[in-house]
Amino acid sequence: xxxxxxxxxxxxxxxxxxxxxxxxxxxxxxxxxxxxxxxxxxxxxxxxxxxxxxxxxxxxxxxxxxxxxxxxxxxxxxxxxxxxxxxxxxxxxxxxxxxxxxxxxxxxxxxxxxxxxxxxxxxxxxxxxxxxxxxxxxxxxxxxxxxxxxxxxxxxxxxxxxxxxxxxxxxxxxxxxxxxxxxxxxxxxxxxxxxxxxxxxxxxxxxxxxxxxxxx
Amino acid sequence: xxxxxxxxxxxxxxxxxxxxxxxxxxxxxxxxxxxxxxxxxxxxxxxxxxxxxxxxxxxxxxxxxxxxxxxxxxxxxxxxxxxxxxxxxxxxxxxxxxxxxxxxxxxxxxxxxxxxxxxxxxxxxxxxxxxxxxxxxxxxxxxxxxxxxxxxxxxxxxxxxxxxxxxxxxxxxxxxxxxxxxxxxxxxxxxxxxxxxxxxxxxxxxxxxxxxxxxx
DNA sequence: ATAATTTTTTAGATAAGGCTAAAATTTTTT
DNA sequence: AAAAAATTTTAGCCTTATCTAAAAAATTAT
Numbered sequence: 001x002x003x004x005x006x007x008x009x010x011x012x013x014x015x016x017x018x019x020x021x022x023x024x025x026x027x028x029x030x031x032x033x034x035x036x037x038x039x040x041x042x043x044x045x046x047x048x049x050x051x052x053x054x055x056x057x058x059x060x061x062x063x064x065x066x067x068x069x070x071x072x073x074x075x076x077x078x079x080x081x082x083x084x085x086x087x088x089x090x091x092x093x094x095x096x097x098x099x100x101x102x103x104x105x106x107x108x109x110x111x112x113x114x115x116x117x118x119x120x121x122x123x124x125x126x127x128x129x130x131x132x133x134x135x136x137x138x139x140x141x142x143x144x145x146x147x148x149x150x151x152x153x154x155x156x157x158x159x160x161x162x163x164x165x166x167x168x169x170x171x172x173x174x175x176x177x178x179x180x181x182x183x184x185x186x187x188x189x190x191x192x193x194x195x196x197x198x199x200x201x202x203x204x205x206x207x208x209x210x211x212x213x214x215x216x
Numbered sequence: 217x218x219x220x221x222x223x224x225x226x227x228x229x230x231x232x233x234x235x236x237x238x239x240x241x242x243x244x245x246x247x248x249x250x251x252x253x254x255x256x257x258x259x260x261x262x263x264x265x266x267x268x269x270x271x272x273x274x275x276x277x278x279x280x281x282x283x284x285x286x287x288x289x290x291x292x293x294x295x296x297x298x299x300x301x302x303x304x305x306x307x308x309x310x311x312x313x314x315x316x317x318x319x320x321x322x323x324x325x326x327x328x329x330x331x332x333x334x335x336x337x338x339x340x341x342x343x344x345x346x347x348x349x350x351x352x353x354x355x356x357x358x359x360x361x362x363x364x365x366x367x368x369x370x371x372x373x374x375x376x377x378x379x380x381x382x383x384x385x386x387x388x389x390x391x392x393x394x395x396x397x398x399x400x401x402x403x404x405x406x407x408x409x410x411x412x413x414x415x416x417x418x419x420x421x422x423x424x425x426x427x428x429x430x431x432x
Numbered sequence: 433a434t435a436a437t438t439t440t441t442t443a444g445a446t447a448a449g450g451c452t453a454a455a456a457t458t459t460t461t462t
Numbered sequence: 463a464a465a466a467a468a469t470t471t472t473a474g475c476c477t478t479a480t481c482t483a484a485a486a487a488a489t490t491a492t
Contacts (some may be wrong), residue, residue: 005449010264027471039450041471046448058457058470099324106322108315114305221479242440255480257441262478274440274487 002050004105007074008033010044010052011104014071022062029061055094072136078104079125079132080115086126092163093126113118117144121185127168128159128178128214145180147192153181155215162212170209175199182215218266220321223290224249225259226268229279230287238278245277282431288352294320295341295348296331302342303335309342310384331396343384344375344394344430362398363408363426370399371431378428386425391415398431 001009012032017026026044030037048055052067081103085091091099116122123131123139130138143158153179157180160167171177176198183197192207218226228248232240242260246253250255266387268283279287301307307315322330332338339347339355359374372394376383387393392414399413412429 027468035449037450037470038452038472042449085327088334089327091326091330094328099322102322102324103319106315106318108318110307110311111301111305111315114307117306118304128241149431170451219478243438249478251441254442254482257473258479 001107002052002070005043006047006050007070007105009040009047010063010067010071011074011078013053014068014075017068023060024062025060028198032207052099053211069136072132072174073134074104076132076136077106077112079114079129080119080122082125082127083122083131084115085120092168092172093163094165094172096126097163097165126178127163128157141216143214143216145211146184146194146196146213146215149182149184149215151184151187154181156181157213158216159214160212160216167212171213174203174205175201176213182213217284218268221259222263223286223321225263226279226283226287227258227290227294229269229277229349230284230291233279233284239276240278254432274349285352288348288354289350290320292348292352293322293348296328296335296338297343298341298343299335299338299347303338308384308388309379310381310388312342313379313381322327322381342394343379344373358430359430359432361427362400362410362412362429362431363423365398365400365431367400367403370397372397373429374432375430377430383385385426389430390419390421390431391417398429 009029012029013024016028016032020028025038029044030040033040041071044053044055046171047053047067048061051064052070053061055061055062077098081100084097085096085099086093098158125131128141131136141158144155145161146155146157147157157176159178159179160171176182180198185202187194187198192210193204194207194210195202195204223308225245228245229240232244236244240254241327242253245260246256249256260269260271260277261355263283263310264277267280269277271277286287286322297316298312301312301315302309341347348354357374360371361377362371362373365371373392373394375394376387392398396414401411401413403410403416408426409420410423410426411418411420
């Protein structure tokens, strides 16, 4: 059994490995968890003893098969709860994250199995992220950043790279949501900003925005 | 904001006050929480500073208005989650307690408001206990222990005094559930055991059992 | 009313998880 | 290849919530 803190470390390392591959540095974990590197060193020693990750001094960590399964399960819970909040309790996609961060730590296998049934075995959460199954497997959809789309080409919004309330509210304000068509009208080479057609309206978005929207 | 531990103290004191009135002893809290009296002394000092209870050395504690509201809200959350588990996720009444003990500590006013809506504003949990509203008020139904019912009289089961899985499974096994008619056929004065008619069957139950069943 | 018992509090210790500051190691620069 | 910089670890301390053992107060019994 893992403590709340241990679970948060596992989840962070899992997400970091998804981006950077194996060998996650102490500092990057500290940044992700908004804590200090010295605290991370302490915790990863403990997690290494619990066989969920491999740690060699000064060389970062990698999840073991056990650790990855454990982490995927926390992510599974987080995303199922997000679906519940949006589909059943009238939450909007920018309100779910903090609550799901709490709910993901509830320990009850039956609860999560039944929730899955109740929600109709969803495969995606409200932000377009895949929901792992009990073994930690999930369908990986091909997607690319909106920022990589060429002028005059069209894509469909299938996900976001940032689930912060601020970013999602910005998207809402501009009628950008999952499933929407987005056409790139022009690209400013100086700062990478895009003028796009969304919801039959022309708007200009910064590179930072287009770097956080996934299309298909 | 209160810690998980603080919330559990508040809830326990709230339940103890409901039975014994004001002035709850250190020892009784320790017993309820399965901890030591010295730990209780430390915690109630902290809670007194936070203005949720009044404490005078060697004289036990009483919840303040603030403390009672806080505690009622935790009970409200616990019972709403129990309804959710039974009504929506196919839990039986003997499986909900431990999970609800965890869920009751999730912090999100919107979550509990929306859950209340989603469940149709239930007034009772699966064990027949009332669900307080946001102000901590609830309808008190008149009920008495089955052990106080006279011979040849009939009552309707409206609640239980013990929500442990073992007790509830015993009730299931004997077809005793909320809303069921129970007739006392005879009373053994030696040990207080009762022979009752339930679900058109005659069974004999101990005093301990009849002391944990509420009827109306 | 004093002695015995029970309850409650205090004092000091422990474990988890975090911090700062300093030391050790690795990486980057010159 | 050495020096500088960045990263990581260690050492020691803090807080929260516990505990045990001993002291203090209240209650009960004689």
